[in-house]
Amino acid sequence: MSDESAVCSAKGCRDAAVWVLAWNNPKVHTPERRKTWVACEEHREHLSQFLGVRGFLKDVVPLSEWEG
Numbered sequence: 001m002s003d004e005s006a007v008c009s010a011k012g013c014r015d016a017a018v019w020v021l022a023w024n025n026p027k028v029h030t031p032e033r034r035k036t037w038v039a040c041e042e043h044r045e046h047l048s049q050f051l052g053v054r055g056f057l058k059d060v061v062p063l064s065e066w067e068g
């Protein structure tokens, strides 16, 4: 994931991602496994909520920190 190609994971959104959402689905992933979505400022809330209600969301961090 390079910062130049990081585009928001929200459906239809082409904005540059600035947040990383780390998540894990305990039914299919081992506990230490992390899947990631990236989100623009506008969709961070929406995607966090989507994962949060399912109990999948582990962490939300700025993209710059995630890569650093």
Ligand SMILES: [Zn+2]
Pocket: 008, 009, 010, 013, 014, 015, 039, 040, 041, 042, 043
């Ligand atoms: Zn977006």
